[in-house]
Amino acid sequence: xxxxxxxxxxxxxxxxxxxxxxxxxxxxxxxxxxxxxxxxxxxxxxxxxxxxxxxxxxxxxxxxxxxxxxxxxxxxxxxxxxxxxxxxxxxxxxxxxxxxxxxxxxxxxxxxxxxxxxxxxxxxxxxxxxxxxxxxxxxxxxxxxxxxxxxxxxxxxxxxxxxxxxxxxxxxxxxxxxxxxxxxxxxxxxxxxxxxxxxxxxxxxxxxxxxxxxxxxxxxxxxxxxxxxxxxxxxxxxxxxxxxxxxxxxxxxxxxxxxxxxxxxxxxxxxxxxxxxxxxxxxxxxxxxxxxxxxxxxx
Numbered sequence: 001x002x003x004x005x006x007x008x009x010x011x012x013x014x015x016x017x018x019x020x021x022x023x024x025x026x027x028x029x030x031x032x033x034x035x036x037x038x039x040x041x042x043x044x045x046x047x048x049x050x051x052x053x054x055x056x057x058x059x060x061x062x063x064x065x066x067x068x069x070x071x072x073x074x075x076x077x078x079x080x081x082x083x084x085x086x087x088x089x090x091x092x093x094x095x096x097x098x099x100x101x102x103x104x105x106x107x108x109x110x111x112x113x114x115x116x117x118x119x120x121x122x123x124x125x126x127x128x129x130x131x132x133x134x135x136x137x138x139x140x141x142x143x144x145x146x147x148x149x150x151x152x153x154x155x156x157x158x159x160x161x162x163x164x165x166x167x168x169x170x171x172x173x174x175x176x177x178x179x180x181x182x183x184x185x186x187x188x189x190x191x192x193x194x195x196x197x198x199x200x201x202x203x204x205x206x207x208x209x210x211x212x213x214x215x216x217x218x219x220x221x222x223x224x225x226x227x228x229x230x231x232x233x234x235x236x237x238x239x240x241x242x243x244x245x246x247x248x249x250x251x252x253x254x255x256x257x258x259x260x261x262x263x264x265x266x267x268x269x270x271x272x273x274x275x276x277x278x279x280x281x282x283x284x285x286x287x288x289x290x291x292x293x294x295x296x297x298x299x
């Protein structure tokens with residue numbers, strides 16, 4: 001009986017990894033649109049935090065119901081120690097991300113976010129001694145070089161303001177912490193916790209915002225901002241990251257970097273410079289190599 005169940009267990013593990021890779025890559029596509037939405041609705045940060053948090057939280061809650069295949073939420077278990085940590089960390093990360101976009105260049109935010117795989121691998125090792133595969137570390141290094149080339153060709157590394165840069169660095173730290181928490185506490189209903197983090201961010205922003213002072217069109221754009229980047233980004237990433245080693249999930253999420261200039265190119269007719277193609281090619285090469293190595297390892 002042991003011999004019969006072992007192949008089934010391996011097959012289930014292989015499917016889980018494949019699903020995790022697909023989900024994290026899909027979330028990267030959704031996340032890559034953040035710069036587009038930030039450019040479309042240049043309004044007060046607290047208004048953006050409020051509407052993005054409301055619609056983002058609702059979209060993740062709907063995603064939770066779809067995954068559970070029932071109408072209801074498992075909010076009670078979300079308030080465990082790991083769940084509360086994820087809620088608070090994610091809420092502050094949302095605010096820091098929007099502050100960074102408004103107070104430094106998108107290029108600088110991208111460079112700092114590129115440190116995510118390294119930061120995640122270090123945190124995972126310090127917390128529960130999870131060793132990243134050598135190919136993941138090499139791929140993370142190649143992806144980081146690709147991002148640096150992309151940004152250096154656009155604005156250089158010296159642009160932006162210190163507070164915005166620090167906010168981007170803090171946002172990257174929150175993403176690394178969320179990744180290792182999701183990996184460590186798999187019993188926590190992470191989608192519910194992620195939805196609650198959007199509502200917490202909106203609650204923090206409400207006293208400082210005038211959410212109905214902007215045009216209805218802007219509210220609709222902010223609703224899409226929340227639905228796409230939160231439900232389509234954070235929600236799907238939450239579902240995928242817990243199926244993969246922490247550093248690998250962070251590396252795959254870095255595929256948003258070469259995609260981000262694409263949206264600006266399509267909708268704002270801004271043709272990327274040569275360095276963007278070179279850097280984006282390196283990032284994609286690192287990701288594809290990582291996936292190919294995973295497929296070769298698993299028959």
